Amino acid sequence: MVSYADVRRWNADRLDAVHSDLGKRRDELINLQDELDGARNPDGWTGEAAQRSAEQHRRLMEDMRSLVAEVATVRAAVATAADDVTALKRRVDTTDHEAHAHGFQITEDGGVRDVAPPQNIPADQLDQVKAERTRVRDDLVAEIEKILDQAEAIDAELAKALTAADEDQIKPGEGTSLADAAETDELEALAASAGKPAGTSPQAVSDWWTSLSDDQRAAVLETTPKMLGNLDGIPATIRDKANRDRISDERTALRARKTELARKGELSDSEQKEFDGLDAKLKSLDKVEETLDKGDRQLLVLDSGGERMKAAVAVGDVDSADHVSVFTPGLTSTVDGSLSGYDNDMAKLVQDARNQLATEGEDESVAAVTWIGYEAPQIDESMADVVGDERDSVASAQSAEEGGKKLNGFLGGINASRDEDPHLTAIGHSYGSTTTGYALQQGGHGVDDAVLYGSPGSGADSVKDLHVPEGHAYRMEAKWDPVADLGRFGDDLTHQDGYRDLSTEDSRYGEGVTGHSDYLNEDTTSQHNVAAVAAGLPDNIQHGSDPGAGDVISQGTKTVIDSAETAVDTGEKVVDGVGDGIGWTIDKAKDVF
Incomplete structure (x- = not known):
């Protein structure tokens, strides 16, 4: 029998940790395939001993396949339980808050006590107040019963999977390999019944995901994590689970490709470039894991395709935060070289925004995403990429346009995946502001505020083309920032009407900054301003235009x-x-x- 106190102690994060650990165990078991294959009887061995050895090998393989199937099934059940517990805990928190607001207390066994009845009630209002409190208490009692019923169901479903595994009732998937075994008939049937989204838009994806049962979602997560991890419109917690689960597989695949190329000996120019890129991608995976290990992080993009690794990591919970910001960096940004530093910037930005909200008496949550979901232009030793016309050149808009399409879907996916839209802010620096500009011009993104700073141009002819509410587009330029004066992609933002200026000079909020790279330094006016926008506190902004020599x-x-x-x-x-x-x-x- 599950008690209300039990539910209060339930921890979805622990279930998520178990889910992740089971994924690693499953992968470790599957990776034993080569060893098992190598242990088969050598060719030409015959006789009774050979027959006994072959039989033992067959039984070992069957046992291993059963074990893999059991781990996969239990893992899917744990994923379902984790999601259900997360939703149930929110329901518990809401109920506890409602009880406290009306002077009631919910006991550990689920009873409702009147601990703070109203005092000094006028006689003519006594019956009305009494009736209202009785209604509130009855509503609390009814909600507690529903919570406990749901808790019993969650507990029973997880216990069912554990019992089936313990009693060897789970049938491995068809095929002969350990990998095949993980795709059990039940999981495959559930995943197949889930179908596919009706379209590629974030809203179509969200509608599809919402239509699925918990078991279908768990099955899809278990069988096709790569699809879910980068699919805009899927909740952040699910994308995070799927992408974390893929890190090991991605590393294995990259190492295998590197070994394959190394065995060739002499490589062509294109193969050598790919080989060098594999090292950078492996280092990127290391940086992703290091960043996730900081805690309170979500991995919302993990894409090893193309020349460089793409990733997006959030500080905070994008699914529940009242305020969500998405930061896009620019020139030379890479996952292996830039993710950790920008993540630190976002963590400080989140803390600053939280502090400003607390000062204003607002109990609201904040999350911020470092989005390196595109291949930003790089600088080579010859500086050719800076002045050239190739796709990877900062002088070309192609990377920004392509990245803008991806960023537009990512931004729209945040709103589509949630029941209630957050206050959504798009932040872009340098070439990342151009990428952000191209993303916003496509519309349908649901962005409430935009901050473009150190910008060589947004690619738009007018601020109206960005499709953000009037008065909610901000520009910021520090003195001695040559990039902000280029106007390479459309007009210099300083000369476009409709933007509100954020100061970068000394103020009561912090120190001033100069140059191109220090806007988000801690304890600066510019960082304070970006945090104020991210927190939805326009009255906290220090306005001011700081034109540079180019302007x-x-x-x-x-x-x-x-x-x-x-x-x-x-x-x-x-x-x-x-x-x-x-x-x-x-x-x-x-x-x-």
């Missing part, structure tokens, strides 16, 4: 031309108009330099 020169040129045109229109000397424009430029330049 002055650009605006000065325009002023000279405008002054000359005005002189012509008014019949004055052009030289006088040009002089006025140059004078304006010199005065502004003094402020910058």
